[in-house]
């Protein structure tokens with residue numbers, strides 16, 4: 001029985017019926033190989049995870065060495081050297097004096113822990129998130145998610161959550177234009193607190209760049225205004241860096257692009273350990289004091305092998321200058337793809353930061369009617385040309401390019417040329 005048939009027979013349809021028709025058997029650097037021996041340039045990195053590339057030898061060596069020593073001891077119960085070392089390393093690179101970490105296994109778990117900490121630290125219970133935001137698939141994280149497509153047939157969700165308008169300039173929810181809008185979407189958060197909460201707000205939870213919502217890049221000053229509103233209220237800012245973290249946007253963390261985006265808690269996962277399962281949140285010291293032993297724990301959290309990989313991943317990002325490469329390759333790619341807005345009928349908007357780039361497809365540039373079928377067709381045509389890209393956005397109409405950060409100019413050229421050709425034919 002082949003893998004696709006096994007999937008059909010033995011995996012839930014939620015997975016089996018949604019997967020791409022590529023059975024991936026191996027990966028090295030920016031290349032993955034399918035079960036027919038066909039190679040693909042991976043421009044999606046397993047949903048923005050293998051930032052250092054597939055199977056980086058230094059990361060594998062570090063993981064292998066740890067594997068031989070200890071796989072699991074429950075690092076919340078027995079201290080494990082490599083877990084402490086990773087926590088120290090994260091404190092060394094995190095912004096805004098974020099210092100104390102908690103390790104789990106996934107992005108959703110990192111957000112769940114972050115909101116729990118924010119609630120305990122403020123002794124408040126409400127949260128504010130953003131329309132078009134995405135934070136995971138648990139009930140708590142779905143409650144914070146501003147996308148009904150993800151929340152279908154699964155309510156009721158947590159009460160006490162207000163939603164602010166997305167900082168989505170291409171489809172401004174307030175029908176304004178940047179910069180004459182004077183950041184009305186950020187200022188509107190004051191009204192959200194006023195009108196949608198009881199004034200007991202623990203935290204504002206937001207992604208620096210809204211990934212699943214469609215690679216939405218807020219205006220530069222957005223967080224300056226937004227975060228100040230919450231800090232003035234005595235609420236915290238929880239930055240969801242699950243997708244933007246570890247160099248994806250051309251800085252180690254997405255918040256570093258935005259003056260004033262001073263997180264009190266930051267959630268991380270995806271790119272933290274180059275594909276080994278690991279999630280974490282890191283908090284400013286006074287905030288971190290609020291949770292006491294017994295309040296929070298994760299059996300597999302802080303797996304030693306994943307932590308060893310994460311330390312090596314940080315070394316590789318720094319020594320191979322992958323964050324810098326993300327910035328420069330991303331800038332060049334964005335500039336080139338930006339021309340699609342003129343040359344390609346379907347390309348309504350092209351946006352991004354670093355190697356987190358979205359091409360939003362529309363049927364009509366005036367009405368901006370989303371083109372989700374066309375986005376899927378682009379993904380399929382790229383796949384036929386040996387290039388893997390993602391599709392996202394609340395309307396399913398954004399083609400996502402999020403390759404490993406080690407991508408070369410030639411590989412960028414190949415991906416861009418293929419996308420230009422595919423779009424020119426549609």
Ligand code: PLP
Nearest residue numbers: 106107108134135136211242243
């Ligand atoms: N937060 C953001 C911004 C994400 O993009 C995701 C996943 O795509 C998550 C949280 C959830 O992460 P996970 O799938 O590891 O639970």
